[in-house]
Structures are given as C-alpha cells and as structure tokens.
Amino acid sequence: MYCVHFLMGLNRGNLVRAVWVPEERQVELQSPAGKFWQSMGFSDRGKQCLQAEEALYLMECGNVQVFYRDLPLSIQEGYERFLSSETLTLHQYQVYGHLKRLGYVVNRFDLSSVPSEYERQLNLPASVDSRQRKPLKRKHSQSPVSSDNRSTSPLVKKTAEHQSETQVKSNESLAGQTTPDQPQEELMESFPAPEDSSERTWWREEHIQPPSAQSQSRAPRWDFKNLSFPDLGSRSRSACLASPDPSLLPGALEVGDCHMTPWLRRLNVKEEKLSRRERDRQRDRDRYHRDINRDPKVRDCRNWAEYIKLMEERRRQQQKQRPAHLWEREVTPLTQPVHCTSHREVMEQISIIKPSSWSEGVSRLPPADQWKISFDVYQPDTVAEFKKSHPGKPYSRMCVCSFDGPVPDLRIMKQLSCQSGDVPVTFAVVDHGDISFYCFKNFRLPSDVY
Amino acid sequence: MTAEAPDKSAEDGLSSAGGAGTTGTRFDLDKETELRFEVEAGERVQLELLSGMAEVFGSELNKNKKYTFGPGSKIAVFTWHGCGVSLTGKTEVAYVSKDTPMMLYLNTHAALEQMRRQAEKENERGPRVMVVGPTDVGKSTLCRVLLNYAVRLGRRPTLVELDVGQSSVSIPGTMAGLCIERPADVEEGFSVQAPLVFHFGSTTPGTNIKLYNKLTSCLAEVFSQRCEVNRKASVGGCIINTCGWVKGSGYQALVHCASAFEVDVVLVLDQERLYNELKRDLPHFVRVVLLPKSGGVVERSKGGRRESRDEKIREYFYGFRGTSFYPHAYDVRFSDVRIFKIGAPSIPDSCLPLGMSQDDTQLKLVPVSPGRDLTHHVLSVSSVDDDAEPGDGQSRGILESPVCGFIVVTAVDTQAQVMTVLSPAPRPLPRHTLLIMDIRFIDLK
Numbered sequence: 001m002y003c004v005h006f007l008m009g010l011n012r013g014n015l016v017r018a019v020w021v022p023e024e025r026q027v028e029l030q031s032p033a034g035k036f037w038q039s040m041g042f043s044d045r046g047k048q049c050l051q052a053e054e055a056l057y058l059m060e061c062g063n064v065q066v067f068y069r070d071l072p073l074s075i076q077e078g079y080e081r082f083l084s085s086e087t088l089t090l091h092q093y094q095v096y097g098h099l100k101r102l103g104y105v106v107n108r109f110d111l112s113s114v115p116s117e118y119e120r121q122l123n124l125p126a127s128v129d130s131r132q133r134k135p136l137k138r139k140h141s142q143s144p145v146s147s148d149n150r151s152t153s154p155l156v157k158k159t160a161e162h163q164s165e166t167q168v169k170s171n172e173s174l175a176g177q178t179t180p181d182q183p184q185e186e187l188m189e190s191f192p193a194p195e196d197s198s199e200r201t202w203w204r205e206e207h208i209q210p211p212s213a214q215s216q217s218r219a220p221r222w223d224f225k226n227l228s229f230p231d232l233g234s235r236s237r238s239a240c241l242a243s244p245d246p247s248l249l250p251g252a253l254e255v256g257d258c259h260m261t262p263w264l265r266r267l268n269v270k271e272e273k274l275s276r277r278e279r280d281r282q283r284d285r286d287r288y289h290r291d292i293n294r295d296p297k298v299r300d301c302r303n304w305a306e307y308i309k310l311m312e313e314r315r316r317q318q319q320k321q322r323p324a325h326l327w328e329r330e331v332t333p334l335t336q337p338v339h340c341t342s343h344r345e346v347m348e349q350i351s352i353i354k355p356s357s358w359s360e361g362v363s364r365l366p367p368a369d370q371w372k373i374s375f376d377v378y379q380p381d382t383v384a385e386f387k388k389s390h391p392g393k394p395y396s397r398m399c400v401c402s403f404d405g406p407v408p409d410l411r412i413m414k415q416l417s418c419q420s421g422d423v424p425v426t427f428a429v430v431d432h433g434d435i436s437f438y439c440f441k442n443f444r445l446p447s448d449v450y
Numbered sequence: 451m452t453a454e455a456p457d458k459s460a461e462d463g464l465s466s467a468g469g470a471g472t473t474g475t476r477f478d479l480d481k482e483t484e485l486r487f488e489v490e491a492g493e494r495v496q497l498e499l500l501s502g503m504a505e506v507f508g509s510e511l512n513k514n515k516k517y518t519f520g521p522g523s524k525i526a527v528f529t530w531h532g533c534g535v536s537l538t539g540k541t542e543v544a545y546v547s548k549d550t551p552m553m554l555y556l557n558t559h560a561a562l563e564q565m566r567r568q569a570e571k572e573n574e575r576g577p578r579v580m581v582v583g584p585t586d587v588g589k590s591t592l593c594r595v596l597l598n599y600a601v602r603l604g605r606r607p608t609l610v611e612l613d614v615g616q617s618s619v620s621i622p623g624t625m626a627g628l629c630i631e632r633p634a635d636v637e638e639g640f641s642v643q644a645p646l647v648f649h650f651g652s653t654t655p656g657t658n659i660k661l662y663n664k665l666t667s668c669l670a671e672v673f674s675q676r677c678e679v680n681r682k683a684s685v686g687g688c689i690i691n692t693c694g695w696v697k698g699s700g701y702q703a704l705v706h707c708a709s710a711f712e713v714d715v716v717l718v719l720d721q722e723r724l725y726n727e728l729k730r731d732l733p734h735f736v737r738v739v740l741l742p743k744s745g746g747v748v749e750r751s752k753g754g755r756r757e758s759r760d761e762k763i764r765e766y767f768y769g770f771r772g773t774s775f776y777p778h779a780y781d782v783r784f785s786d787v788r789i790f791k792i793g794a795p796s797i798p799d800s801c802l803p804l805g806m807s808q809d810d811t812q813l814k815l816v817p818v819s820p821g822r823d824l825t826h827h828v829l830s831v832s833s834v835d836d837d838a839e840p841g842d843g844q845s846r847g848i849l850e851s852p853v854c855g856f857i858v859v860t861a862v863d864t865q866a867q868v869m870t871v872l873s874p875a876p877r878p879l880p881r882h883t884l885l886i887m888d889i890r891f892i893d894l895k
Contacts, residue, residue: 250508250602
C-alpha cells in the first residue's frame with residue numbers, strides 16, 4: 001500500500017515532502033510547495049506549514065507525502081492522526097474536502113477577522129488590512145477563534161461591553177419603576193439644594209404649621225358665587241362687575257367697575273381651524289360624552305380627592321363587569337373591545353410573534369459553545385486573484401453540523417450571524433458522507449392591511 | 451408709589467429727553483390704556499417713564515429709569531391712572547390702545563386674592579390656577595401679570611411651566627417649577643435662581659405624551675410636598691402655564707394636569723369650544739373662566755418660535771443679551787458618561803411581557819452610543835446619583851429626577867472617544883447621567 005502510493009507520487013514528479021509535527025498539530029513542508037501554496041498553507045517562523053485538513057486533502061490529491069518518524073503516512077493514518085477534536089472533526093473535514101473538490105477556496109474561520117458591528121457602522125476598513133494583524137504568521141489555534149482577537153481594538157470592545165451593561169441596567173430600572181410606592185424622603189433629597197437656604201426655601205421653613213384637618217362641611221371649599229371672576233362664558237351673570245376691594249389689588253389701586261359687554265362681542269371672531277378628522281372625532285365625542293357634572297355622584301364630590309377616588313372605584317367596577325369566563329383565567333383575550341378602533345390597532349394587538357431582525361439583542365445572549373463557524377469559503381472564480389494575506393470578504397461562511405445532532409435554534413442562528421457580520425452563514429449538514437447545505441434568509445412578512 | 455408732583459417730574463422728563471439730544475417720542479396715556487410697541491429687528495429701544503405710574507406685564511416701572519428692549523421684543527406699557535412715557539430708538543409699531551383686557555385680568559386677580567385670604571384664614575391651601583388656550587393668545591403674559599400682582603401683595607406663588615415649546619423658566623424641552631419671590635424684571639422676566647426642572651426632551655408634548663403626563667404628575671407631587679412644609683407657598687398657590695395644543699391628546703393632557711394638580715380655577719383664553727369642553731369634563735367644584743385675549747397679542751411664525759427657542763438656550767449659556775456669562779468648553783470621554791434617550795419605539799401590547807403595558811416603552815430609557823450624530827444636541831445632566839443602579843428601588847429613577855444643568859455637544863471625536871461640550875460650569879460634570887434632547891443648538895454668534 002505504501003509503495004503504491006509512494007510510486008504514484010513519484011511519477012507525478014512534483015510530490016512535496018512534509019513532516020507531521022504532532023505537538024503543533026500541523027505539517028511542515030520539507031521541499032518547496034507547489035501551486036497549491038497560492039490558496040493554502042501559512043508560514044510559521046520561516047517554515048512553510050499546512051493545517052491538518054490541508055495536508056490531508058493534499059495527501060488525498062497526491063500532492064504531498066507526509067512523513068512521521070521518517071516513515072511516510074498512509075491516507076488512512078492521516079485520517080487517524082490529523083483529525084481530532086483539537087483540529088477538525090471528520091464531519092468538518094468531509095465538508096472541507098467536498099468544497100475543495102468543487103474548487104472553492106476554504107479557510108478556517110477566524111473570529112477576529114470579522115469587523116465588529118461598531119467598525120462596520122463607522123465604515124472602518126476591515127481590520128484584516130491593518131498591519132498589526134498577520135494571519136500568515138499565526139500560531140495554530142486550537143479552535144477557530146484565534147487567540148489574537150484580543151489585539152483588535154480594546155476600546156471598541158469595551159464600549160460594546162459598556163453598552164450591553166447599560167442596557168441591562170435600563171431594564172432593571174424599568175422593573176424598579178413599576179413599583180408604585182417610592183419613599184418620599186428620597187424625592188426631597190434628590191432635589192438640588194439651593195445655595196442660600198436662608199433666602200429661598202423650597203423645603204425648610206422655620207415655622208412649619210401642620211396642615212389642618214379637612215373641613216368637613218358638605219359644600220365645596222370655594223364659594224364661587226361670592227368670588228366674582230370676570231367669566232365671559234356664563235351669560236347669566238351680570239354684565240358689569242363691581243370694582244374690587246382696593247386692598248386686594250397691588251399698590252392699593254382704585255379702579256372703577258368692569259364692563260364685560262364689549263368683550264363678549266370681541267370673543268372668538270376667528271373660526272377655529274379643524275381638519276375633517278378632528279371634526280368627526282369631536283362630533284363623536286359630543287354625541288357620546290355626557291357632562292360629567294350631570295352625574296349625581298360627581299355632584300356629591302366636594303374636592304379632587306373625593307372625585308379621584310370615585311373615578312378609581314368606577315374603573316375597578318368596570319373591570320369587574322367584564323365577562324369572567326374571558327377575563328379571569330390565565331389566558332385572556334389579546335384585544336379589548338374599547339381598543340379596536342382601526343385595523344392597524346387590531347393587527348398590532350393580535351400579533352403574538354414579533355418580527356425581529358437578526359442583529360437584534362444578540363449582545364445580551366450568552367455564547368453557545370457547541371456551535372461554531374468552521375470555514376470561510378471563497379468562490380472558485382476568485383482563485384486566480386486570491387491572496388492569503390488579503391483574502392477579502394468571503395462568499396459565505398460554513399457551520400458544520402450533523403443530522404444526528406440538534407437543530408440550531410433561533411438564538412444560535414442569531415449568534416452565528418452576528419459573529420459572521422454581513423456575510424451569510426450556511427449550515428452544512430453531514431449525513432454519513434452526504435452533505436446538504438442550508439441557509440436562512442431574513443425577510444419581512446408582507447402586511448397589506450396598514 | 452412715590453408721591454411726587456406730577457408737573458415737575460413731567461418737566462424733568464422732557465428736559466432730560468431733550469438734553470440728551472435723542473429723538474425720543476413722548477406718549478401721554480389716558481387712564482386704563484396701554485402703549486404697545488414692537489422693536490425692529492437689529493434695533494434697541496429705550497423706554498422711560500416720565501410721569502405718573504405704569505407697568506409692563508404687571509411689573510411697575512421706575513420713574514426716569516431707562517429700560518432697554520432688544521430686537522423683536524413686543525411690549526405693552528399699561529397705566530391705571532394715566533402716565534407719560536418716552537421711547538427712544540426704532541420701533542416697528544408704536545400705538546396707544548384703549549381696549550385692553552387688563553381690567554378683566556385685574557378682577558381675576560382680585561378673585562384669586564380673595565381665595566388666598568380665605569386659605570390663610572382657614573389654614574388651607576391657596577388657589578391653584580391653570581391657564582389654557584390655543585397658541586398665541588397671551589397665556590404666558592397672563593401668568594406673568596397674575597404672578598406679579600400676587601407677589602406685589604406679599605404672596606409667594608409658584609409658577610409651573612408646562613409649555614415645553616416656549617418655556618419661560620428654563621430652556622425649551624423642559625418642564626419646570628419656579629418659586630416667585632419678587633416681581634419680574636421689566637427687561638429680563640422672573641429671576642430664575644433655583645428652579646425645579648425636569649427633562650422632557652422635545653418641543654412638543656405630542657412626541658411622548660405619556661412622559662409629558664408623568665412629568666406633570668411629578669411636578670404636582672413635588673409641589674404638594676412643598677406646600678405641606680411651606681405655609682406661604684401653600685397659600686400662594688400656583689399658576690400653571692400650559693401648551694397651546696388643545697385638541698386630541700393635548701386636551702387630554704390638560705384634563706390630566708387639572709386632576710394631578712387638583713386645580714381650583716381654570717382660565718381659558720379666547721376659545722369658547724375649549725371652555726365648554728372643560729366645563730363638561732371637569733367636576734363642578736373647578737371654576738372654569740373664559741377670558742378674552744388682548745388685542746395686542748401678536749401671532750408668532752414658526753421661524754419666530756424657533757428663533758426665540760434658540761435665544762433661550764443662548765441665554766442659558768451666555769446670560770441675558772449674551773454678555774454676563776462665560777461658558778466653558780472641555781472634552782468629556784465617552785467612557786465617563788452614560789447617555790440615555792427616553793422612549794423606545796412602540797411595539798404591540800401582546801409582545802410585551804405579562805403585566806407590562808405600553809407606557810413602559812414610552813417611558814423606557816434607551817442607552818445611546820455616542821456618535822457623530824450627537825453633535826449640536828442639547829443634553830440634560832440628570833441629578834440622579836452616578837453610582838445608583840437604574841433598577842435600584844431605593845433611589846429615584848432617572849425619569850423622575852430633576853435636571854441640574856444642560857450641556858451642548860459641540861464636537862465628537864469617535865477615534866479618540868471624546869466629545870467636546872459647552873457647559874455653564876468648568877469641568878468636571880457634576881453628574882454623569884446625560885439625557886439627550888431632540889433639540890439642537892449651534893453655538894454661533
């Protein structure tokens with residue numbers, strides 16, 4: 001078996017010799033690389049190296065002969081030695097090989113090469129172009145997430161963290177606000193204290209008098225019959241007000257009677273401008289809305305406190321009158337009869353599943369360990385111009401999974417698409433060597449009712 | 451109030467006007483008339499009281515003192531018993547008018563003063579008055595007149611400013627309460643020394659009516675607490691100035707304000723429909739009064755409103771007529787502050803967690819990541835504690851916390867992660883929670 005393979009390579013005349021370095025989990029080339037070097041391999045400390053999957057693929061193609069302990073490895077041994085949980089799984093390699101054979105350029109996915117949301121927003125050039133990142137010089141990484149993602153910009157990361165933190169905080173504050181009773185002392189303390197507390201006193205007054213108990217007479221506090229407001233609205237009033245008591249006026253003014261008749265004529269000469277909708281609404285309101293003061297119970301109220309209490313009671317009662325079989329169980333109707341004034345409102349109220357976009361709320365999700373993007377894939381027609389140092393934007397990114405494993409849920413898909421940035425993620429599902437590709441598209445359900 | 455021989459002072463006034471060599475125009479006003487004038491753009495007009503007594507929006511004029519009014523001012527000098535005044539400078543219009551509703555306003559004041567007396571006697575709270583009406587009917591002016599009359603009688607009324615578009619207390623986009631302790635300055639208006647200001651963030655209540663109503667309730671709560679500890683403030687009552695938006699939700703906001711402040715009197719200016727609706731929707735123990743607007747009220751254009759808003763913000767930073775204050779400009783690192791916007795976009799009720807209602811999204815604090823689009827925005831510095839967690843039940847929320855000041859972002863450097871701000875006080879910022887306004891201010895001039 002060895003010999004046959006060995007001879008096949010020799011016959012081609014361009015078989016590249018290489019050595020498997022198990023500690024580094026990579027293959028070092030011993031003789032100059034062939035044409036494959038354009039899209040595969042990397043340099044490590046001046047040596048040309050191949051990733052495990054690259055070496056295996058090239059072995060299968062018959063381009064590379066890999067030696068281990070001075071003995072050439074068979075393809076079967078290559079599968080056994082190169083593929084492990086620390087390099088690639090068999091499934092991942094199957095996808096890799098499949099795509100490679102179809103002509104695609106396939107690289108391991110490196111999270112740090114994806115511009116962050118923030119960088120994209122600012123339209124910064126992709127950090128791949130910057131000098132400090134040298135993908136060719138990378139040490140092999142145990143996972144697709146390379147260790148040098150810390151060196152991207154720490155500030156950017158920091159603000160992102162800060163944002164998510166504040167977001168969480170604001171959520172908390174929301175919860176805090178819903179608690180109805182807040183200590184009143186807090187409120188007074190939070191008010192900025194004036195500089196000269198002797199002069200202006202918002203809070204502290206030397207002689208604090210306790211407010212007296214509410215006067216318990218049945219009549220309202222103010223007797224407006226004896227308070228002569230110059231009200232142009234009440235036509236029944238006399239058209240002339242007697243001159244007010246000078247002691248009530250500033251500078252002890254003495255003024256004559258106040259004639260109101262001339263003002264009646266001058267009121268509202270201009271017609272109020274209302275749109276048709278406003279006029280309709282007003283007509284409806286006038287039709288169904290009665291004067292609240294015709295209600296004897298309201299007439300019995302003497303002040304705001306009693307009135308507000310009455311309204312509160314009424315509202316509670318109204319809620320009680322709702323049919324019990326609908327409203328007093330765990331599941332209640334989504335709409336209320338009073339709220340259905342337009343199609344739009346009804347649609348909004350009954351739409352249980354909220355349309356959401358991929359990028360929404362991803363930063364708050366805990367990272368999933370099982371699901372990782374494995375490869376960047378570049379289209380075959382770009383191979384001629386492909387440069388390993390500037391790979392550019394991939395055509396797609398691959399996430400490898402199996403039919404035996406779980407189906408990715410929305411959270412995972414959101415996370416992966418967030419990691420991937422503006423490049424689509426394709427799921428390669430392996431079923432005993434058969435590979436099917438799936439991708440998800442983001443679109444909005446048409447809603448023509450609005 | 452000074453008893454001087456009118457003839458002599460009249461002569462003095464004439465000679466001083468003539469002696470200065472200026473082209474002062476003398477106006478002699480009969481009793482209960484007013485002189486209305488507008489200052490031309492780019493001009494200044496000096497007003498001087500030569501004889502008799504006169505007042506500008508309820509503040510008395512001192513005799514032989516020169517008052518200067520800047521471009522665009524619209525002033526009415528009213529006299530109860532007749533006076534002589536002189537105007538120096540270019541005016542757009544200047545005329546004497548007999549039909550002024552000051553007599554009705556004075557009678558209104560008299561009735562309110564009666565209520566204050568009764569409150570004093572019964573150890574109760576004084577009248578709470580809400581002034582409503584459409585735009586450009588003189589709501590703010592009526593408030594100023596009533597407050598001036600009250601404070602001249604030794605009362606301590608409170609001005610509650612709910613007009614977020616044209617605030618007379620603080621910059622636009624805020625809702626404020628101000629304790630009035632002395633009559634308004636003829637030129638500058640009420641002295642604004644320790645106002646209680648809440649951040650609203652926009653110039654019309656329609657952008658977030660829930661927040662508007664909530665802040666109204668907040669102000670009412672603070673005012674009630676103040677009345678409990680300060681007897682004088684309680685007797686003085688309050689005068690609430692409202693927005694000119696009187697239809698739909700704007701009207702609902704007025705009714706809500708009436709119940710939050712538990713108002714006793716509603717003064718409706720110049721709109722019978724509003725008067726009838728309020729009579730119908732407010733309980734019988736609230737007195738609704740219809741008053742005419744003054745013939746001197748001038749309608750402001752949209753541009754004029756914008757300019758006056760701009761002027762108000764400039765006044766905040768540079769002082770009255772841009773001369774008295776010297777604001778500071780310094781850099782603030784993004785990492786040192788947290789910036790919020792109030793109100794998230796609305797989502798259907800059914801998508802919300804159980805027990806949460808739509809109010810919560812309109813009142814939600816959304817963190818804003820600093821960017822170039824922040825430039826020229828006005829930011830409020832919230833007085834909430836920096837280390838207080840927003841969800842902390844102990845502290846007052848950011849929404850309900852008053853504002854300690856305002857800054858304007860003049861430049862943003864996203865590379866260096868800093869922004870340059872214009873601030874009334876030198877660095878550092880007193881607090882680090884900032885709320886963004888829709889309002890922009892470009893620091894020119």
